[in-house]
Amino acid sequence: MPAGGRPTMRSRRLGSALRRLREAARLDQQQAAEYIGGSKAKISRVEAGQVAARPGDVRLLLELYGVEDPDVSRHLEQLARDSSKRGWWLNYVVPDGFGDYVALEEDATCIRSWQPLLIPGLLQSPEYTRTLVEGNPNVTDPALAEQVVKVRQERRQRVFDSGTRFTAVIGEAALASPIPSRAVHLGQLADLLESAQRPHVTVQVLPAAEWHITRCAPGFVMLSFDGEWSPAVVSQDIQDNIVIAEGSEQIARYATAFEACQATALTPGKSEEYIRDLLERLSEEPTQQ
Known part of the structure:
Protein backbone atom coordinates (compact mmCIF):
# COMPACT_ATOMS: atom_id res chain seq x y z
CA MET A 1 0.00 0.00 0.00
CA PRO A 2 1.36 3.47 -0.82
CA ALA A 3 2.47 5.73 2.01
CA GLY A 4 -0.40 7.06 4.08
CA GLY A 5 -2.59 4.00 3.38
CA ARG A 6 -4.17 5.45 0.23
CA PRO A 7 -3.25 5.72 -3.45
CA THR A 8 -0.75 8.49 -4.12
CA MET A 9 -0.17 10.55 -7.23
CA ARG A 10 3.19 8.82 -7.65
CA SER A 11 1.70 5.32 -7.54
CA ARG A 12 -1.04 6.38 -9.97
CA ARG A 13 1.47 7.90 -12.37
CA LEU A 14 3.61 4.76 -12.22
CA GLY A 15 0.61 2.49 -12.73
CA SER A 16 -0.61 4.52 -15.67
CA ALA A 17 2.83 4.40 -17.32
CA LEU A 18 3.09 0.63 -16.85
CA ARG A 19 -0.38 0.12 -18.31
CA ARG A 20 0.49 2.18 -21.41
CA LEU A 21 3.71 0.22 -21.93
CA ARG A 22 1.91 -3.12 -21.52
CA GLU A 23 -0.74 -2.15 -24.03
CA ALA A 24 1.91 -0.90 -26.47
CA ALA A 25 3.56 -4.34 -26.18
CA ARG A 26 0.16 -5.96 -26.94
CA LEU A 27 0.20 -8.01 -23.75
CA ASP A 28 -2.61 -8.61 -21.28
CA GLN A 29 -2.54 -8.43 -17.49
CA GLN A 30 -2.42 -12.22 -17.13
CA GLN A 31 0.78 -12.43 -19.20
CA ALA A 32 2.33 -9.66 -17.11
CA ALA A 33 1.33 -11.41 -13.89
CA GLU A 34 2.84 -14.73 -14.96
CA TYR A 35 6.14 -13.06 -15.88
CA ILE A 36 6.64 -11.59 -12.40
CA GLY A 37 5.17 -14.60 -10.59
CA GLY A 38 2.17 -12.66 -9.33
CA SER A 39 -1.57 -12.54 -9.89
CA LYS A 40 -3.67 -10.71 -12.44
CA ALA A 41 -5.32 -8.89 -9.53
CA LYS A 42 -1.91 -7.58 -8.45
CA ILE A 43 -1.18 -6.19 -11.91
CA SER A 44 -4.61 -4.60 -11.94
CA ARG A 45 -4.04 -2.92 -8.56
CA VAL A 46 -0.56 -1.73 -9.58
CA GLU A 47 -1.85 -0.23 -12.82
CA ALA A 48 -4.66 1.49 -10.93
CA GLY A 49 -2.15 2.93 -8.44
CA GLN A 50 -3.86 1.13 -5.56
CA VAL A 51 -0.64 -0.55 -4.45
CA ALA A 52 2.96 0.54 -4.81
CA ALA A 53 4.86 -1.60 -7.31
CA ARG A 54 8.21 -2.96 -6.12
CA PRO A 55 11.24 -1.76 -8.10
CA GLY A 56 12.14 -5.39 -8.89
CA ASP A 57 8.69 -6.02 -10.35
CA VAL A 58 8.94 -2.81 -12.38
CA ARG A 59 12.31 -3.95 -13.75
CA LEU A 60 10.85 -7.31 -14.83
CA LEU A 61 7.78 -5.72 -16.41
CA LEU A 62 9.88 -3.28 -18.40
CA GLU A 63 11.98 -6.22 -19.61
CA LEU A 64 8.80 -8.02 -20.69
CA TYR A 65 7.48 -4.92 -22.42
CA GLY A 66 10.68 -4.50 -24.38
CA VAL A 67 11.64 -1.13 -22.88
CA GLU A 68 15.30 -0.54 -23.75
CA ASP A 69 15.66 3.16 -22.88
CA PRO A 70 17.75 3.26 -19.65
CA ASP A 71 16.37 6.68 -18.72
CA VAL A 72 12.80 5.38 -18.82
CA SER A 73 13.73 2.35 -16.75
CA ARG A 74 15.65 4.43 -14.23
CA HIS A 75 12.81 6.91 -13.87
CA LEU A 76 10.05 4.33 -13.37
CA GLU A 77 12.10 2.29 -10.90
CA GLN A 78 12.77 5.46 -8.92
CA LEU A 79 9.07 6.30 -9.04
CA ALA A 80 8.40 2.84 -7.57
CA ARG A 81 10.81 3.54 -4.71
CA ASP A 82 9.33 6.97 -4.04
CA SER A 83 5.72 5.72 -4.14
CA SER A 84 6.14 4.10 -0.73
CA LYS A 85 7.94 7.01 0.87
CA ARG A 86 6.20 9.09 3.45
CA GLY A 87 5.87 12.63 2.14
CA TRP A 88 7.31 15.37 4.36
CA TRP A 89 3.98 17.24 4.10
CA LEU A 90 2.26 14.45 6.08
CA ASN A 91 3.87 15.96 9.16
CA TYR A 92 1.32 18.76 8.75
CA VAL A 93 -2.47 18.77 8.60
CA VAL A 94 -3.17 19.24 4.89
CA PRO A 95 -6.14 18.28 2.69
CA ASP A 96 -5.70 15.13 0.58
CA GLY A 97 -5.87 17.12 -2.64
CA PHE A 98 -3.12 19.43 -1.45
CA GLY A 99 -0.90 16.49 -0.52
CA ASP A 100 -1.40 15.06 -4.02
CA TYR A 101 -0.38 18.39 -5.53
CA VAL A 102 2.77 18.70 -3.42
CA ALA A 103 3.84 15.19 -4.50
CA LEU A 104 3.43 16.27 -8.13
CA GLU A 105 5.30 19.50 -7.46
CA GLU A 106 8.19 17.53 -5.94
CA ASP A 107 8.49 15.37 -9.08
CA ALA A 108 7.98 18.13 -11.66
CA THR A 109 10.87 19.19 -13.86
CA CYS A 110 9.03 22.25 -15.18
CA ILE A 111 6.41 24.40 -13.41
CA ARG A 112 4.54 27.27 -15.07
CA SER A 113 2.28 29.58 -13.07
CA TRP A 114 -0.17 32.29 -14.14
CA GLN A 115 -1.43 34.47 -11.29
CA PRO A 116 -3.42 37.63 -12.09
CA LEU A 117 -4.04 38.88 -8.53
CA LEU A 118 -1.55 37.26 -6.15
CA ILE A 119 2.15 36.51 -6.03
CA PRO A 120 2.58 32.80 -6.93
CA GLY A 121 2.93 30.66 -3.82
CA LEU A 122 6.49 29.53 -4.60
CA LEU A 123 7.59 33.16 -4.90
CA GLN A 124 5.91 34.46 -1.74
CA SER A 125 7.91 35.80 1.17
CA PRO A 126 6.92 34.38 4.59
CA GLU A 127 5.48 37.76 5.62
CA TYR A 128 3.38 38.01 2.46
CA THR A 129 1.96 34.51 2.98
CA ARG A 130 1.22 35.29 6.63
CA THR A 131 -0.62 38.48 5.62
CA LEU A 132 -2.78 36.55 3.14
CA VAL A 133 -3.62 33.80 5.61
CA GLU A 134 -4.40 36.19 8.45
CA GLY A 135 -6.75 38.07 6.12
CA ASN A 136 -8.68 34.90 5.30
CA PRO A 137 -11.90 34.87 7.38
CA ASN A 138 -11.94 31.06 7.32
CA VAL A 139 -8.61 30.84 9.16
CA THR A 140 -9.14 31.63 12.82
CA ASP A 141 -6.39 29.51 14.39
CA PRO A 142 -3.00 31.33 14.59
CA ALA A 143 -1.22 27.96 14.75
CA LEU A 144 -2.82 26.94 11.45
CA ALA A 145 -1.78 30.21 9.85
CA GLU A 146 1.83 29.63 10.89
CA GLN A 147 1.68 26.07 9.55
CA VAL A 148 0.63 27.37 6.12
CA VAL A 149 3.64 29.69 6.13
CA LYS A 150 6.02 26.84 7.05
CA VAL A 151 4.65 24.45 4.43
CA ARG A 152 4.82 27.06 1.67
CA GLN A 153 8.41 27.98 2.53
CA GLU A 154 9.40 24.31 2.63
CA ARG A 155 7.87 23.78 -0.82
CA ARG A 156 9.64 26.84 -2.15
CA GLN A 157 13.04 25.78 -0.86
CA ARG A 158 12.69 22.24 -2.19
CA VAL A 159 11.69 23.40 -5.68
CA PHE A 160 14.48 25.97 -5.81
CA ASP A 161 17.08 23.46 -4.58
CA SER A 162 15.96 20.80 -7.08
CA GLY A 163 16.73 22.93 -10.12
CA THR A 202 11.77 33.23 -14.87
CA VAL A 203 9.44 36.05 -13.83
CA GLN A 204 7.33 38.04 -16.29
CA VAL A 205 4.87 40.84 -15.51
CA LEU A 206 1.66 41.13 -17.53
CA PRO A 207 0.63 44.82 -17.69
CA ALA A 208 -2.87 45.66 -16.48
CA ALA A 209 -3.46 47.49 -19.78
CA GLU A 210 -3.53 44.10 -21.52
CA TRP A 211 -7.00 43.54 -20.04
CA HIS A 212 -8.11 41.14 -22.79
CA ILE A 213 -5.32 38.73 -21.84
CA THR A 214 -5.46 39.17 -18.06
CA ARG A 215 -9.06 37.93 -18.19
CA CYS A 216 -8.33 34.85 -20.32
CA ALA A 217 -8.20 32.53 -17.29
CA PRO A 218 -8.12 32.58 -13.48
CA GLY A 219 -4.85 31.66 -11.80
CA PHE A 220 -3.48 28.17 -12.44
CA VAL A 221 -0.29 26.11 -12.36
CA MET A 222 0.92 23.68 -15.05
CA LEU A 223 3.40 20.90 -14.27
CA SER A 224 5.58 18.88 -16.62
CA PHE A 225 7.63 15.78 -15.80
CA ASP A 226 10.68 13.86 -16.98
CA GLY A 227 12.17 16.81 -18.82
CA GLU A 228 9.16 17.13 -21.12
CA TRP A 229 7.98 20.62 -22.06
CA SER A 230 4.32 19.69 -22.62
CA PRO A 231 2.31 20.00 -19.38
CA ALA A 232 0.87 16.79 -17.93
CA VAL A 233 -1.15 18.25 -15.04
CA VAL A 234 -2.92 21.54 -14.27
CA SER A 235 -3.94 22.67 -10.79
CA GLN A 236 -6.17 25.47 -9.52
CA ASP A 237 -6.82 26.70 -6.01
CA ILE A 238 -10.35 26.56 -4.66
CA GLN A 239 -11.62 27.81 -1.32
CA ASP A 240 -9.85 25.29 0.91
CA ASN A 241 -8.10 22.83 -1.39
CA ILE A 242 -6.63 22.28 -4.85
CA VAL A 243 -8.30 20.86 -7.96
CA ILE A 244 -6.06 18.78 -10.24
CA ALA A 245 -6.93 18.29 -13.91
CA GLU A 246 -5.27 15.63 -16.06
CA GLY A 247 -7.51 15.53 -19.15
CA SER A 248 -5.59 16.28 -22.35
CA GLU A 249 -8.23 18.64 -23.77
CA GLN A 250 -8.41 20.65 -20.55
CA ILE A 251 -4.63 20.88 -20.32
CA ALA A 252 -4.38 22.02 -23.95
CA ARG A 253 -6.74 24.93 -23.23
CA TYR A 254 -4.70 26.01 -20.21
CA ALA A 255 -1.46 25.70 -22.19
CA THR A 256 -2.90 27.98 -24.88
CA ALA A 257 -3.94 30.52 -22.24
CA PHE A 258 -0.50 30.46 -20.63
CA GLU A 259 1.24 30.94 -23.97
CA ALA A 260 -0.97 33.97 -24.67
CA CYS A 261 -0.18 35.47 -21.24
CA GLN A 262 3.55 34.86 -21.62
CA ALA A 263 3.69 36.27 -25.15
CA THR A 264 1.92 39.47 -24.08
CA ALA A 265 3.84 39.94 -20.82
CA LEU A 266 6.97 42.02 -20.45
CA THR A 267 10.22 40.20 -21.14
CA PRO A 268 12.06 38.87 -18.06
CA GLY A 269 14.52 41.76 -18.27
CA LYS A 270 11.79 44.40 -18.61
CA SER A 271 9.84 42.69 -15.81
CA GLU A 272 12.78 42.93 -13.41
CA GLU A 273 13.15 46.58 -14.39
CA TYR A 274 9.46 47.18 -13.69
CA ILE A 275 9.64 45.51 -10.26
CA ARG A 276 12.81 47.43 -9.37
CA ASP A 277 11.26 50.76 -10.40
CA LEU A 278 8.09 49.98 -8.46
CA LEU A 279 10.12 49.07 -5.39
CA GLU A 280 12.08 52.33 -5.58
CA ARG A 281 8.95 54.40 -6.14
CA LEU A 282 7.11 52.86 -3.19
CA SER A 283 10.18 53.23 -0.98
CA GLU A 284 10.32 56.95 -1.72
CA GLU A 285 6.64 57.60 -1.02
CA PRO A 286 6.05 59.33 2.31
CA THR A 287 4.62 57.14 5.04
CA GLN A 288 0.96 57.99 5.67
CA GLN A 289 0.22 59.16 9.18
Missing part, protein backbone atom coordinates in the same frame (compact mmCIF):
# COMPACT_ATOMS: atom_id res chain seq x y z
CA THR A 164 13.16 22.63 -11.40
CA ARG A 165 12.46 25.19 -14.12
CA PHE A 166 9.90 27.63 -12.74
CA THR A 167 8.24 30.24 -14.94
CA ALA A 168 5.73 32.71 -13.50
CA VAL A 169 3.60 35.23 -15.34
CA ILE A 170 2.18 37.66 -12.79
CA GLY A 171 -0.54 40.24 -13.35
CA GLU A 172 0.51 43.81 -12.63
CA ALA A 173 -2.28 44.11 -10.06
CA ALA A 174 -0.59 41.45 -7.91
CA LEU A 175 2.49 43.66 -7.67
CA ALA A 176 1.14 47.21 -7.64
CA SER A 177 -2.07 46.94 -5.63
CA PRO A 178 -1.55 48.05 -2.02
CA ILE A 179 -1.64 45.53 0.81
CA PRO A 180 -2.22 46.31 4.51
CA SER A 181 1.47 46.49 5.42
CA ARG A 182 3.80 48.68 3.39
CA ALA A 183 6.81 46.88 4.88
CA VAL A 184 5.44 43.51 3.73
CA HIS A 185 4.76 44.93 0.26
CA LEU A 186 8.29 46.26 -0.10
CA GLY A 187 9.76 43.06 1.32
CA GLN A 188 7.82 40.94 -1.16
CA LEU A 189 8.99 42.99 -4.13
CA ALA A 190 12.61 42.75 -2.97
CA ASP A 191 12.23 39.01 -2.44
CA LEU A 192 10.71 38.62 -5.92
CA LEU A 193 13.67 40.42 -7.50
CA GLU A 194 16.06 38.12 -5.67
CA SER A 195 14.15 35.01 -6.80
CA ALA A 196 14.17 36.24 -10.40
CA GLN A 197 17.97 36.11 -10.31
CA ARG A 198 17.98 32.36 -9.79
CA PRO A 199 19.13 30.47 -12.91
CA HIS A 200 16.02 28.26 -13.13
CA VAL A 201 13.45 30.95 -12.31
Whole structure:
Protein backbone atom coordinates (compact mmCIF):
# COMPACT_ATOMS: atom_id res chain seq x y z
CA MET A 1 0.00 0.00 0.00
CA PRO A 2 1.36 3.47 -0.82
CA ALA A 3 2.47 5.73 2.01
CA GLY A 4 -0.40 7.06 4.08
CA GLY A 5 -2.59 4.00 3.38
CA ARG A 6 -4.17 5.45 0.23
CA PRO A 7 -3.25 5.72 -3.45
CA THR A 8 -0.75 8.49 -4.12
CA MET A 9 -0.17 10.55 -7.23
CA ARG A 10 3.19 8.82 -7.65
CA SER A 11 1.70 5.32 -7.54
CA ARG A 12 -1.04 6.38 -9.97
CA ARG A 13 1.47 7.90 -12.37
CA LEU A 14 3.61 4.76 -12.22
CA GLY A 15 0.61 2.49 -12.73
CA SER A 16 -0.61 4.52 -15.67
CA ALA A 17 2.83 4.40 -17.32
CA LEU A 18 3.09 0.63 -16.85
CA ARG A 19 -0.38 0.12 -18.31
CA ARG A 20 0.49 2.18 -21.41
CA LEU A 21 3.71 0.22 -21.93
CA ARG A 22 1.91 -3.12 -21.52
CA GLU A 23 -0.74 -2.15 -24.03
CA ALA A 24 1.91 -0.90 -26.47
CA ALA A 25 3.56 -4.34 -26.18
CA ARG A 26 0.16 -5.96 -26.94
CA LEU A 27 0.20 -8.01 -23.75
CA ASP A 28 -2.61 -8.61 -21.28
CA GLN A 29 -2.54 -8.43 -17.49
CA GLN A 30 -2.42 -12.22 -17.13
CA GLN A 31 0.78 -12.43 -19.20
CA ALA A 32 2.33 -9.66 -17.11
CA ALA A 33 1.33 -11.41 -13.89
CA GLU A 34 2.84 -14.73 -14.96
CA TYR A 35 6.14 -13.06 -15.88
CA ILE A 36 6.64 -11.59 -12.40
CA GLY A 37 5.17 -14.60 -10.59
CA GLY A 38 2.17 -12.66 -9.33
CA SER A 39 -1.57 -12.54 -9.89
CA LYS A 40 -3.67 -10.71 -12.44
CA ALA A 41 -5.32 -8.89 -9.53
CA LYS A 42 -1.91 -7.58 -8.45
CA ILE A 43 -1.18 -6.19 -11.91
CA SER A 44 -4.61 -4.60 -11.94
CA ARG A 45 -4.04 -2.92 -8.56
CA VAL A 46 -0.56 -1.73 -9.58
CA GLU A 47 -1.85 -0.23 -12.82
CA ALA A 48 -4.66 1.49 -10.93
CA GLY A 49 -2.15 2.93 -8.44
CA GLN A 50 -3.86 1.13 -5.56
CA VAL A 51 -0.64 -0.55 -4.45
CA ALA A 52 2.96 0.54 -4.81
CA ALA A 53 4.86 -1.60 -7.31
CA ARG A 54 8.21 -2.96 -6.12
CA PRO A 55 11.24 -1.76 -8.10
CA GLY A 56 12.14 -5.39 -8.89
CA ASP A 57 8.69 -6.02 -10.35
CA VAL A 58 8.94 -2.81 -12.38
CA ARG A 59 12.31 -3.95 -13.75
CA LEU A 60 10.85 -7.31 -14.83
CA LEU A 61 7.78 -5.72 -16.41
CA LEU A 62 9.88 -3.28 -18.40
CA GLU A 63 11.98 -6.22 -19.61
CA LEU A 64 8.80 -8.02 -20.69
CA TYR A 65 7.48 -4.92 -22.42
CA GLY A 66 10.68 -4.50 -24.38
CA VAL A 67 11.64 -1.13 -22.88
CA GLU A 68 15.30 -0.54 -23.75
CA ASP A 69 15.66 3.16 -22.88
CA PRO A 70 17.75 3.26 -19.65
CA ASP A 71 16.37 6.68 -18.72
CA VAL A 72 12.80 5.38 -18.82
CA SER A 73 13.73 2.35 -16.75
CA ARG A 74 15.65 4.43 -14.23
CA HIS A 75 12.81 6.91 -13.87
CA LEU A 76 10.05 4.33 -13.37
CA GLU A 77 12.10 2.29 -10.90
CA GLN A 78 12.77 5.46 -8.92
CA LEU A 79 9.07 6.30 -9.04
CA ALA A 80 8.40 2.84 -7.57
CA ARG A 81 10.81 3.54 -4.71
CA ASP A 82 9.33 6.97 -4.04
CA SER A 83 5.72 5.72 -4.14
CA SER A 84 6.14 4.10 -0.73
CA LYS A 85 7.94 7.01 0.87
CA ARG A 86 6.20 9.09 3.45
CA GLY A 87 5.87 12.63 2.14
CA TRP A 88 7.31 15.37 4.36
CA TRP A 89 3.98 17.24 4.10
CA LEU A 90 2.26 14.45 6.08
CA ASN A 91 3.87 15.96 9.16
CA TYR A 92 1.32 18.76 8.75
CA VAL A 93 -2.47 18.77 8.60
CA VAL A 94 -3.17 19.24 4.89
CA PRO A 95 -6.14 18.28 2.69
CA ASP A 96 -5.70 15.13 0.58
CA GLY A 97 -5.87 17.12 -2.64
CA PHE A 98 -3.12 19.43 -1.45
CA GLY A 99 -0.90 16.49 -0.52
CA ASP A 100 -1.40 15.06 -4.02
CA TYR A 101 -0.38 18.39 -5.53
CA VAL A 102 2.77 18.70 -3.42
CA ALA A 103 3.84 15.19 -4.50
CA LEU A 104 3.43 16.27 -8.13
CA GLU A 105 5.30 19.50 -7.46
CA GLU A 106 8.19 17.53 -5.94
CA ASP A 107 8.49 15.37 -9.08
CA ALA A 108 7.98 18.13 -11.66
CA THR A 109 10.87 19.19 -13.86
CA CYS A 110 9.03 22.25 -15.18
CA ILE A 111 6.41 24.40 -13.41
CA ARG A 112 4.54 27.27 -15.07
CA SER A 113 2.28 29.58 -13.07
CA TRP A 114 -0.17 32.29 -14.14
CA GLN A 115 -1.43 34.47 -11.29
CA PRO A 116 -3.42 37.63 -12.09
CA LEU A 117 -4.04 38.88 -8.53
CA LEU A 118 -1.55 37.26 -6.15
CA ILE A 119 2.15 36.51 -6.03
CA PRO A 120 2.58 32.80 -6.93
CA GLY A 121 2.93 30.66 -3.82
CA LEU A 122 6.49 29.53 -4.60
CA LEU A 123 7.59 33.16 -4.90
CA GLN A 124 5.91 34.46 -1.74
CA SER A 125 7.91 35.80 1.17
CA PRO A 126 6.92 34.38 4.59
CA GLU A 127 5.48 37.76 5.62
CA TYR A 128 3.38 38.01 2.46
CA THR A 129 1.96 34.51 2.98
CA ARG A 130 1.22 35.29 6.63
CA THR A 131 -0.62 38.48 5.62
CA LEU A 132 -2.78 36.55 3.14
CA VAL A 133 -3.62 33.80 5.61
CA GLU A 134 -4.40 36.19 8.45
CA GLY A 135 -6.75 38.07 6.12
CA ASN A 136 -8.68 34.90 5.30
CA PRO A 137 -11.90 34.87 7.38
CA ASN A 138 -11.94 31.06 7.32
CA VAL A 139 -8.61 30.84 9.16
CA THR A 140 -9.14 31.63 12.82
CA ASP A 141 -6.39 29.51 14.39
CA PRO A 142 -3.00 31.33 14.59
CA ALA A 143 -1.22 27.96 14.75
CA LEU A 144 -2.82 26.94 11.45
CA ALA A 145 -1.78 30.21 9.85
CA GLU A 146 1.83 29.63 10.89
CA GLN A 147 1.68 26.07 9.55
CA VAL A 148 0.63 27.37 6.12
CA VAL A 149 3.64 29.69 6.13
CA LYS A 150 6.02 26.84 7.05
CA VAL A 151 4.65 24.45 4.43
CA ARG A 152 4.82 27.06 1.67
CA GLN A 153 8.41 27.98 2.53
CA GLU A 154 9.40 24.31 2.63
CA ARG A 155 7.87 23.78 -0.82
CA ARG A 156 9.64 26.84 -2.15
CA GLN A 157 13.04 25.78 -0.86
CA ARG A 158 12.69 22.24 -2.19
CA VAL A 159 11.69 23.40 -5.68
CA PHE A 160 14.48 25.97 -5.81
CA ASP A 161 17.08 23.46 -4.58
CA SER A 162 15.96 20.80 -7.08
CA GLY A 163 16.73 22.93 -10.12
CA THR A 164 13.16 22.63 -11.40
CA ARG A 165 12.46 25.19 -14.12
CA PHE A 166 9.90 27.63 -12.74
CA THR A 167 8.24 30.24 -14.94
CA ALA A 168 5.73 32.71 -13.50
CA VAL A 169 3.60 35.23 -15.34
CA ILE A 170 2.18 37.66 -12.79
CA GLY A 171 -0.54 40.24 -13.35
CA GLU A 172 0.51 43.81 -12.63
CA ALA A 173 -2.28 44.11 -10.06
CA ALA A 174 -0.59 41.45 -7.91
CA LEU A 175 2.49 43.66 -7.67
CA ALA A 176 1.14 47.21 -7.64
CA SER A 177 -2.07 46.94 -5.63
CA PRO A 178 -1.55 48.05 -2.02
CA ILE A 179 -1.64 45.53 0.81
CA PRO A 180 -2.22 46.31 4.51
CA SER A 181 1.47 46.49 5.42
CA ARG A 182 3.80 48.68 3.39
CA ALA A 183 6.81 46.88 4.88
CA VAL A 184 5.44 43.51 3.73
CA HIS A 185 4.76 44.93 0.26
CA LEU A 186 8.29 46.26 -0.10
CA GLY A 187 9.76 43.06 1.32
CA GLN A 188 7.82 40.94 -1.16
CA LEU A 189 8.99 42.99 -4.13
CA ALA A 190 12.61 42.75 -2.97
CA ASP A 191 12.23 39.01 -2.44
CA LEU A 192 10.71 38.62 -5.92
CA LEU A 193 13.67 40.42 -7.50
CA GLU A 194 16.06 38.12 -5.67
CA SER A 195 14.15 35.01 -6.80
CA ALA A 196 14.17 36.24 -10.40
CA GLN A 197 17.97 36.11 -10.31
CA ARG A 198 17.98 32.36 -9.79
CA PRO A 199 19.13 30.47 -12.91
CA HIS A 200 16.02 28.26 -13.13
CA VAL A 201 13.45 30.95 -12.31
CA THR A 202 11.77 33.23 -14.87
CA VAL A 203 9.44 36.05 -13.83
CA GLN A 204 7.33 38.04 -16.29
CA VAL A 205 4.87 40.84 -15.51
CA LEU A 206 1.66 41.13 -17.53
CA PRO A 207 0.63 44.82 -17.69
CA ALA A 208 -2.87 45.66 -16.48
CA ALA A 209 -3.46 47.49 -19.78
CA GLU A 210 -3.53 44.10 -21.52
CA TRP A 211 -7.00 43.54 -20.04
CA HIS A 212 -8.11 41.14 -22.79
CA ILE A 213 -5.32 38.73 -21.84
CA THR A 214 -5.46 39.17 -18.06
CA ARG A 215 -9.06 37.93 -18.19
CA CYS A 216 -8.33 34.85 -20.32
CA ALA A 217 -8.20 32.53 -17.29
CA PRO A 218 -8.12 32.58 -13.48
CA GLY A 219 -4.85 31.66 -11.80
CA PHE A 220 -3.48 28.17 -12.44
CA VAL A 221 -0.29 26.11 -12.36
CA MET A 222 0.92 23.68 -15.05
CA LEU A 223 3.40 20.90 -14.27
CA SER A 224 5.58 18.88 -16.62
CA PHE A 225 7.63 15.78 -15.80
CA ASP A 226 10.68 13.86 -16.98
CA GLY A 227 12.17 16.81 -18.82
CA GLU A 228 9.16 17.13 -21.12
CA TRP A 229 7.98 20.62 -22.06
CA SER A 230 4.32 19.69 -22.62
CA PRO A 231 2.31 20.00 -19.38
CA ALA A 232 0.87 16.79 -17.93
CA VAL A 233 -1.15 18.25 -15.04
CA VAL A 234 -2.92 21.54 -14.27
CA SER A 235 -3.94 22.67 -10.79
CA GLN A 236 -6.17 25.47 -9.52
CA ASP A 237 -6.82 26.70 -6.01
CA ILE A 238 -10.35 26.56 -4.66
CA GLN A 239 -11.62 27.81 -1.32
CA ASP A 240 -9.85 25.29 0.91
CA ASN A 241 -8.10 22.83 -1.39
CA ILE A 242 -6.63 22.28 -4.85
CA VAL A 243 -8.30 20.86 -7.96
CA ILE A 244 -6.06 18.78 -10.24
CA ALA A 245 -6.93 18.29 -13.91
CA GLU A 246 -5.27 15.63 -16.06
CA GLY A 247 -7.51 15.53 -19.15
CA SER A 248 -5.59 16.28 -22.35
CA GLU A 249 -8.23 18.64 -23.77
CA GLN A 250 -8.41 20.65 -20.55
CA ILE A 251 -4.63 20.88 -20.32
CA ALA A 252 -4.38 22.02 -23.95
CA ARG A 253 -6.74 24.93 -23.23
CA TYR A 254 -4.70 26.01 -20.21
CA ALA A 255 -1.46 25.70 -22.19
CA THR A 256 -2.90 27.98 -24.88
CA ALA A 257 -3.94 30.52 -22.24
CA PHE A 258 -0.50 30.46 -20.63
CA GLU A 259 1.24 30.94 -23.97
CA ALA A 260 -0.97 33.97 -24.67
CA CYS A 261 -0.18 35.47 -21.24
CA GLN A 262 3.55 34.86 -21.62
CA ALA A 263 3.69 36.27 -25.15
CA THR A 264 1.92 39.47 -24.08
CA ALA A 265 3.84 39.94 -20.82
CA LEU A 266 6.97 42.02 -20.45
CA THR A 267 10.22 40.20 -21.14
CA PRO A 268 12.06 38.87 -18.06
CA GLY A 269 14.52 41.76 -18.27
CA LYS A 270 11.79 44.40 -18.61
CA SER A 271 9.84 42.69 -15.81
CA GLU A 272 12.78 42.93 -13.41
CA GLU A 273 13.15 46.58 -14.39
CA TYR A 274 9.46 47.18 -13.69
CA ILE A 275 9.64 45.51 -10.26
CA ARG A 276 12.81 47.43 -9.37
CA ASP A 277 11.26 50.76 -10.40
CA LEU A 278 8.09 49.98 -8.46
CA LEU A 279 10.12 49.07 -5.39
CA GLU A 280 12.08 52.33 -5.58
CA ARG A 281 8.95 54.40 -6.14
CA LEU A 282 7.11 52.86 -3.19
CA SER A 283 10.18 53.23 -0.98
CA GLU A 284 10.32 56.95 -1.72
CA GLU A 285 6.64 57.60 -1.02
CA PRO A 286 6.05 59.33 2.31
CA THR A 287 4.62 57.14 5.04
CA GLN A 288 0.96 57.99 5.67
CA GLN A 289 0.22 59.16 9.18
